[in-house]
Every structure is written in C-alpha cells, then in structure tokens.
Ligand SMILES: [Zn+2]
C-alpha cells in the first residue's frame with residue numbers, strides 16, 4: 003500500500019506499528035474514495051477487462067481467499083498505473099449445494115426429507131440469509147486486506163436479473179438443440195440426493211483404502227463349463243456384486259484356462275493371458291481362447307440376493323483392458339456408464355437395489371438398509387463363506403467424494419438434463435489453443451486433457467436453492483424453455499415480472515402448451531451453481547434484458563485477465579470458457595493465471611480436522627495485511643504452493659517491510675540534512691548520496707552525521 007502523501011519528505015518515526023498504519027491508510031482510502039477516483043481518473047482511457055471470480059458465500063473466508071485476491075488486486079493496479087481503465091465489479095456466488103449444506107447443518111437437518119418437511123420457501127429464505135451473512139464477512143476481509151473491488155455494483159447470482167440472464171443463456175443453448183434430458187449413469191451423492199457433473203467430480207477425489215477382491219464365477223455352459231473352470235473377476239466395489247448382471251471380456255484379447263493347486267486338489271480359472279501371472283508360478287495352461295469365443299457362456303453368480311432375470315452370461319466389450327485385474331469385468335449396469343452401454347446392447351435388465359440415500363433397499367437380504375460402502379465388509383465375508391472368494395487385498399486408490407459434503411459418491415443410473423458439450427468439443431479446443439495460460443503447461447496438460455476427454459455437462463440438480471431450470475413440460479412431453487419473467491408473463495397471461503424467480507414460487511406458474519394446449523408445469527430441477535458463475539461475463543450486467551447491458555458487455559468481453567487457484571481449472575475456468583463458447587462462439591477470457599495451493603507451515607493442507615487453519619483477519623491483525631500480501635506475492639512463482647505460517651510472515655515483516663521502512667526513514671532524514679548542508683561541504687554531500695544509493699539504513703549511525 004502506498005502511504006498517503008508519501009512524496010513529501012516528512013520525518014518518520016523509528017518505530018512503526020504496521021497494522022495500525024494500515025488502518026490509517028484504509029481510512030484515508032475510504033474517506034477520499036480513492037479507489038473510485040483511480041477508476042474515474044481513467045475515463046476515456048483504453049479499458050483492461052478483469053472478471054472477479056465470485057467466491058461462494060457459504061462460509062467464512064479463508065486464507066486461500068487472500069492469495070487469489072492479492073493477485074487479483076496487483077494486476078489491475080499495475081494496468082491502471084500504465085494508463086488503462088480497469089472496472090472491478092465484485093461478485094457473489096449465492097446458490098447451490100455449498101449454501102444448502104451449510105444451512106442444513108445450522109438447522110440440524112440430515113437430508114432432503116427434513117428440508118421438504120420444513121418447506122422449500124422457508125429453507126430457501128434461510129439460504130438467502132446465510133449468503134447475506136457470509137458476504138458481509140467476505141467484504142470485511144476484502145476491505146481489510148486492501149483489495150480494490152467495487153462492492154456497490156457487485157453482482158449476486160441470486161438476484162432476479164442475474165437469474166433471468168442465466169435463463170436467457172440456457173434458452174440460447176436450448177434453441178441450438180444442446181440442452182437434452184437423458185437417462186445415464188452419472189456421479190451421484192447419496193447424502194445430497196443429487197447427481198453431480200464431471201467437473202464437480204474432479205473437485206472431490208480423496209485417497210481411500212477399499213477391499214479389492216478376486217471372485218470365482220463358475221461357468222455353467224459351453225467349453226468353459228466342460229473344462230470345469232470358473233471366470234476370475236477382480237473388483238474394488240464388492241457392493242456392486244449384489245447387482246451383477248454379466249461379465250465383460252474383450253473380444254480381441256486372448257484368455258487362458260489355467261490350472262493351479264488349491265488345497266489338496268487343483269482348480270481351473272479363466273484369466274487374460276497377459277495377467278495370468280496373478281495366479282502364481284505353479285499355474286498350468288489348459289487351453290486358450292479368444293475373448294470372442296466366450297460370448298454368451300453362462301455362469302453362476304456369486305451372490306443371489308436379488309432377482310435379475312434373463313442374465314448372467316459373458317458379454318463382449320472393447321473397453322475392457324488388460325492393464326490390471328484379470329481382464330474380465332463384472333457388469334452392474336445401474337452403477338457404471340460403460341456397463342450400462344454394454345448391457346443395453348445385450349438387452350439385459352437394469353436392476354437397481356439401492357435407495358436414493360445410498361443404502362440397500364430394506365427388502366435386500368443381508369445388507370438391507372446398509373450404506374453401500376459399509377456393506378462391503380459383510381458382503382466380502384459372505385463371499386468367503388460361499389467359497390467364491392479367491393483372494394482379498396486392501397487397495398489404496400483415489401475415489402470420488404462429494405466436493406461439498408465428502409460423502410463417497412456412487413455412479414448411479416438416473417434421468418438428468420445435459421448440455422451437450424461434446425458437440426462443441428472442437429470449438430472448445432480451438433478456444434483453448436488461443437488462450438494464454440500461466441503456467442503454460444496447463445493448456446495442453448491438465449486443462450487440455452480435460453477437454454480432450456470431455457463428456458456432456460450434467461446440469462440439473464434435484465435440489466432447492468439454485469437457479470430453477472427454466473423448462474416447462476406438458477403431459478405429452480412437449481417442452482418449452484423460458485428466457486425471462488416477461489416471457490413467462492406473456493405465456494401465463496398474468497404479470498409475474500415481480501415474482502422471485504426461485505423455487506417454490508416459479509413452480510406455481512403454469513401455462514397452456516403452445517402445441518397441445520394442456521397445462522405445462524416446470525420440471526423440478528435447479529441447475530448446477532457452476533453454471534451460474536460461468537455465466538457471469540454477461541449475467542453480471544443482466545444481459546440482455548437490462549438497459550445498457552448490451553453496451554457494457556460489448557466493452558467487457560472477453561476478459562483480458564482472470565486469476566484463481568489452480569483447482570478452478572476444471573471448475574470456473576472450464577464453465578466460463580464453455581458457456582462463452584456455447585452462447586457467443588467465443589471464450590470469455592484471453593489470459594488466465596492459475597495460483598498454487600495454500601498449505602500450512604509444514605506443507606499440509608489446512609483443514610478444520612487437523613486444526614491448522616489460519617483465519618485471515620487475525621493473521622492480518624498480527625502481522626499486517628502487507629506482510630501477508632507480500633508473502634503471497636513473493637513466495638515463489640504464482641502457481642507454486644505457499645506454506646503459510648507465523649514464522650514466514652514475521653520474516654517478511656523483519657526482513658522486507660522493516661528494512662524498507664528503515665531505508666525510507668533514513669532517506670527522509672538524509673534528504674533533510676542534504677537540504678540544510680552548506681554548499682561548500684561537498685564531501686558530506688557526496689558521502690550522503692552514496693549512503694542513499696546503497697540504501698544505508700542504520701538509523702543510529704545515520705543520525706550522527
Ligand atoms: Zn454430498
């Protein structure tokens with residue numbers, strides 16, 4: 003922070019209380035409206051566009067929020083100094099699971115049942131209050147750290163004009179035929195009772211240890227049964243064996259029937275030839291087959307707890323690899339996207355024994371009412387007692403968890419609304435190619451890979467506090483996508499322009515189907531809150547409904563610069579680029595800076611659980627905001643991790659800020675001496691100028707001159 007009036011050489015005290023000085027400077031900025039002046043002073047100058055990534059107002063701000071805000075402050079200030087005008091509109095991400103879960107916690111709720119009982123209107127009101135409260139905390143933190151951003155003109159993703167703008171954009175996508183409903187296997191959080199998108203999935207991987215089991219499936223027909231062999235299957239999700247429907251083999255892979263010792267006797271197992279080493283050195287090859295020769299051979303399933311008619315045979319699937327496992331993949335079509343595709347091709351039934359809360363249906367023997375992950379133990383014991391467990395290991399792997407509530411996710415067959423991002427993949431790749439990434443490696447690495455493997459965006463959520471999906475449907479399944487409250491007024495024949503465009507109020511609005519005249523009602527879903535934040539380039543202006551929004555958008559699209567933590571690569575950075583490309587055929591940003599993670603002093607993630615979280619305001623009150631800002635800026639390249647601790651910050655105060663202060667103080671002192679020295683004392687003058695040049699700053703000595 004620049005000190006007010008610093009270009010006059012007043013004498014400075016030897017001791018400085020950095021936090022107190024900062025408060026004086028902040029007060030000066032506020033009183034004199036310095037930020038607004040710094041922007042208006044550049045009226046008419048070329049603009050440099052910055053987008054504020056809206057923090058989710060679901061909790062108190064953390065130290066990592068300071069990091070992003072430091073960089074988001076630095077570049078706009080620098081560009082302002084270079085003569086550009088930099089509008090900095092604050093923004094708040096108000097909707098979605100993060101807020102709902104925080105409110106559920108406050109109210110002591112354990113799931114959707116509690117919310118429905120409480121009432122959607124009352125629940126959403128609580129969400130709105132919670133957002134307001136947390137925004138206040140973010141505002142104080144932002145002011146305290148000296149981040150210049152315009153709160154008065156902030157955009158709120160829950161404001162009616164913002165919601166209407168999002169509706170308009172969805173209508174554009176709808177008109178292009180890219181918003182569709184489909185029944186697919188998708189990641190699903192059983193606690194939150196909703197499906198999640200692929201990029202949300204990417205936010206929540208955690209390392210866990212699961213049982214990894216090798217199971218015998220005895221063949222009951224064909225050549226394999228004649229040889230008395232069993233198919234050997236490997237899985238890390240024993241709970242899905244309850245709904246085993248088929249076994250997939252790769253038609254192009256070679257499989258062996260191997261004989262191995264088993265107790266007193268021998269047994270025969272079918273395994274991919276390349277993976278047969280799993281069976282040990284003593285194996286004897288009895289026969290080999292191409293995968294394609296095994297098709298339709300029936301087997302006896304390991305668990306028969308539920309009815310699955312006309313199934314349990316070998317199917318062929320190209321996706322089966324021989325990288326790990328046995329080269330035979332057990333199929334459970336309700337819980338695997340590949341499984342569903344393959345089983346559909348064979349006309350196999352999709353049987354789902356799970357309730358939406360992730361527990362087995364009460365009527366399932368042995369594990370009825372048990373949460374899917376917790377059923378593994380019981381099921382493995384059962385497999386053992388049935389003599390079909392060949393081997394059991396513990397397997398450490400990265401498993402997807404809900405990015406908000408940390409519940410392990412399931413892959414679950416469910417109807418969802420999708421944006422067909424796969425249809426614009428080439429366009430996305432082209433937009434990415436011209437984007438200036440920092441660090442550069444993200445373009446072809448983390449982000450480029452993500453685009454290469456793009457799958458459609460699951461946009462709907464079976465939840466409450468979010469932008470309602472603006473789709474109305476009649477009993478004949480005709481659909482209508484609404485783009486504004488004005489349009490909804492026209493359709494319904496009554497003025498609903500002042501209606502809160504949230505649930506449950508919009509759910510009450512109905513109109514006659516333009517095609518068949520039957521009543522159209524809104525579908526029940528709300529949308530992914532990541533869509534909201536990705537729509538901010540135009541929704542922050544209320545485009546296209548609000549007056550002046552077209553002009554504002556034209557001046558500020560695309561952004562010259564955005565900057566957030568690296569974990570936004572598959573979050574905000576993705577949704578921004580995707581929505582921009584879907585709606586305007588052009589990404590909404592040119593340059594993006596990815597920041598490293600914030601860790602504690604020992605390099606661990608900060609978490610409540612570890613008790614190592616540093617709160618931003620106390621940190622700034624103790625060391626000063628400048629110390630924290632300096633550390634965030636200077637502790638390595640922007641994308642390397644920052645280890646934040648009191649020692650590191652004290653070091654900044656001592657080595658950097660106080661050194662600077664003393665230099666500055668010495669400078670002001672010597673300027674005074676210099677002015678007062680007699681002209682003839684050229685030696686003294688030259689000595690002093692040398693001292694100044696060398697930043698000589700030993701106060702006591704300097705005072706003796
Ligand atoms: Zn969840």
Ligand SMILES: [Zn+2]
Pocket residue numbers: 476477478479480515516517518519520
């Ligand atoms: Zn109709």
